[in-house]
Amino acid sequence: MKLVRVLSRLALLSLAAxxxxxxxxxxxxxxxxxxxxxxxxxxxxxxxxxxxxxxxTELVRYSIAFAIFAVGGRxxxxxxxxxxxxxxxxxxxxxxxxxxQDFQP
Amino acid sequence: MRTDTLTVVEAxxxxxxxxxxxxxxxxxxxxxxxxxxxxxxxxxTGLALHDWLGLALGGMVFTHLLFSRSWIAAVSRRLFxxxxxxxxxxxxxxxxxxxxxxxxxxxxxxxSRHAIPxxxxxxPPWDMDxxxxxxxxxxxxxxxxxxxxxxxINWEWVLAAGQKVFRRVPGKEWV
Numbered sequence: 001m002k003l004v005r006v007l008s009r010l011a012l013l014s015l016a017a018x019x020x021x022x023x024x025x026x027x028x029x030x031x032x033x034x035x036x037x038x039x040x041x042x043x044x045x046x047x048x049x050x051x052x053x054x055x056x057t058e059l060v061r062y063s064i065a066f067a068i069f070a071v072g073g074r075x076x077x078x079x080x081x082x083x084x085x086x087x088x089x090x091x092x093x094x095x096x097x098x099x100x101q102d103f104q105p
Numbered sequence: 106m107r108t109d110t111l112t113v114v115e116a117x118x119x120x121x122x123x124x125x126x127x128x129x130x131x132x133x134x135x136x137x138x139x140x141x142x143x144x145x146x147x148x149x150t151g152l153a154l155h156d157w158l159g160l161a162l163g164g165m166v167f168t169h170l171l172f173s174r175s176w177i178a179a180v181s182r183r184l185f186x187x188x189x190x191x192x193x194x195x196x197x198x199x200x201x202x203x204x205x206x207x208x209x210x211x212x213x214x215x216x217s218r219h220a221i222p223x224x225x226x227x228x229p230p231w232d233m234d235x236x237x238x239x240x241x242x243x244x245x246x247x248x249x250x251x252x253x254x255x256x257x258i259n260w261e262w263v264l265a266a267g268q269k270v271f272r273r274v275p276g277k278e279w280v
Contacts, residue, residue, distance in 0.1 A: 009171060021207060024208040024240070031240060034238075048148065051154055058149040059150075062142045062146050065145075067253075069257075073253055076257075
């Protein structure tokens with residue numbers, strides 16, 4: 001029974017993925033081929049088939065880019081989506097209504 | 106613990122999932138994060154590993170979505186009625202991320218020079234299809250941006266799950 005449920009969920013996910021694949025295909029078929037400019041780096045045009053440890057900086061670069069988007073998103077979502085704090089908009093009580101006997105020099 | 110942390114963790118499942126499931130979900134999310142970054146660094150990983158990792162990423166995303174099925178089902182049912190702005194944005198963000206990853210994996214399959222020819226037993230195409238290559242790069246970039254936002258909006262869950270995985274806090278039943 002559990003297997004049937006998992007399979008049905010997988011089928012549903014596959015259906016959603018198939019819909020997006022269809023949309024991508026429509027978009028891809030209508031898109032123009034890009035113009036490859038001469039300055040396009042060869043390591044991206046023809047990347048090596050095997051891993052290259054010397055290109056570790058690429059991983060660092062994209063990890064930093066990911067972190068920037070994550071931190072940026074965190075700031076934006078905190079600012080825009082979090083409800084106002086309960087103390088916001090409350091009057092500040094200065095305690096001026098209390099008598100002078102409270103004053104202890 | 107903050108209230109929004111509780112809400113996010115509770116929203117992940119209506120029932121009490123096992124501790125093992127939370128661990129699996131957490132480590133899968135961490136693996137996905139590392140994979141998304143590694144996928145962009147093609148000169149570092151090499152094209153062959155990039156191809157295979159891309160296919161694996163598709164499977165990992167499916168599993169990740171299966172782990173979050175309760176949340177997806179609950180929000181899908183009531184998206185336009187009783188949901189907060191945060192939940193709606195989170196839902197649309199996740200949907201966009203799923204679309205971007207699907208498009209990136211599909212276009213990656215079309216231009217694959219190692220994994221798909223090896224699986225299909227065919228020869229890799231002689232020349233690169235630069236149109237699909239360009240589309241693949243665009244959707245992959247969109248996926249990394251949206252993944253960053255996805256991490257940002259689910260940060261409370263990551264913190265709560267991380268604390269649960271790395272530190273056993275007695276008497277705190279979060280999930």
